[in-house]
Amino acid sequence: MSTVAIAVADGILHFELALAHEVFGSPAPAVASASVEHWYDVVVCGAGPVRVDGRFLLEPDGGLDRLAGADTVIVPGWADVDTDPPADLVDAVRAAHEAGARVASLCTGAFVLAAAGLLDGRRATTHWAHTDALAERYPEVEVDPDVLYVDNGSVLTSAGKAAAMDLSLHMIRLDHGSTVANTIARRLVVAPHRPGGQAQFVATPVPEQPDHPLGELLGWAAGRLDRPLTVEDLARQANMSSRHLGRHFKSVTGTTPLQWLLIQRIHRAQELLETTDDSVDAVAEATGMGTAATLRRHFNRTVGVPPDAYRRTFHRRRADGESAADRRSRGPVPAPATGPDRSRG
Template sequence: MPKTANRPHRVVALALPGVVLLDLAAPAHLFGHCGEGKYAFELAGLSAGPAPDSTGVVLCPKSGLTALEGADTVVVPGCGVPGLSFPEEAVEALRTAHARGARVMSVCTGAFLLAEAGLLDGRRATTHWMHTEELARRYPKVTTVPDVLFVDEGRILTSAGVAAGLDLCLHVVRRDHGAAHAAEVARRTVIAPHREGGQAQYIEQPVPQRPEDSLADIRQWAIEHLSEPIAIADMARRALLSTRSFQRKFVAETATSPGAWLLRQRVAAAQRLLAETSLGVDEVANAVGLGSAEGLRQHFRKQLRTTPTAYRRAFAG
């Protein structure tokens, strides 16, 4: 939802009592400080006036919930413990904004407010990894995705915890104004234009009782042979496990399936080759085991919301 011909795209962030300051800082910086005519950022509370954050810092929104009535995008940062009830007037204002056509996005535990409003029913969503189980338990109509940095469902977007709000907001800038502009905003903010992997890499995992039990060597072997066809059964045989046992153990160690992990490694390797070499797109696709330029383009669209050519143009050199 880029700006209209006559005005910038209006982004309103909702600061409920106990808002997490860093959750709010990401949209305030990327849409406010870096907006530069493309976005107009505004902070809203339950009412105008003092609004304490989760650490006692007092914010001072100039607007109340009526600010949501004219918002093109509403951002809901996390606001404390998800088990707490939400003000009904905030829930209703969010429902109304979405029904009117506003884009709605959450950072961290802000997803709980979206779920409370019913906006996530029948949709995929994520939140901080510490609270994904609680989100799934409290809102069974929501398909909770625990191992990603953000989920884009069109007019509804959710992000993982805290700093993942930067990834989500940068993704929205990229979606609205293209990869090149998003890359410039990322450079200005001193953050990675594309952060590899999901929040699974941050989830606490049990340490194997014996290091030799880990599948790390199998994963390293797969990374070194991405140009070749790699079947899950081949990886299981190398690990001296049945395919079912291998898949179960793999998920326990990485919080993702072998197939999904392997595809992410192929796309990540393609990103590096596009940015660091002059290989053609077909050559890159063959080098990472994705077969053809069309196959590479399909996976780039699905995972990165861009094309190999646009990615190279934005990040090469």
């Protein structure tokens, strides 16, 4: 039996804690009329009684020293990312990895892994709202804000909430295969497989400061996404040189003018795919992509699924009144994989 140890301390988030316990701690599924052997033995490990989410008192099954004997260690979300996690938790997670455990963080649990040095020199992710903070505090970590989860083999990280479920199912898929993972997904009524490289489906924020140097320009460009805008067009509108514009874009948006334009076009395409019956060709034209082939190439690379698959998932006229934003938060549902997939994280 494989041991999954959930590491807890004061300030751990209840959603990710409950999710990990539900996914790995439920009885093994019966697949192909045969029970799965070597299912998980889940233990919750902490230095003592811990306050979860500042509201619930939890009595762990054992101490943090038990992490070192686990096959898999899961660190749930960490509530206060502005403070350092407890040293005993960080030390125990590091010791578990050194002892050979697979260590996974859910959502902001990545801050614990980073504090333990497990993410240095590695690609990692966390909830999109905290990726900048993670990158700033731990510059040795290659933070990727645009994926659901990252699998580095012995160290895995996920984005927020729903992506924590995706990573958990990914680990089950690696351990027991797609059939078992899909069975668990059906029981939990969630998407059976979303590749880790898929985007988090959050809009690239436009800076809120009314007086930043690109304020008027970004709004002007966002209203002209159906046109073939160039860097020179943007620079001319902003009354800057192209080089000066590039420096401002990097400091304000964190990216280049052309990359920002592409992301805005992709977001506009998502909206049109969700809310209209326009053909992919029409969506391509309306977003300045020109052709359906160009839209498909950029959309698939950026979002992780083709436009047609995205529309099948999100463009549903449901009687229950589910909004497009609600559906987007879940992400699209590609066809189940036929085997373990490490190709993108």
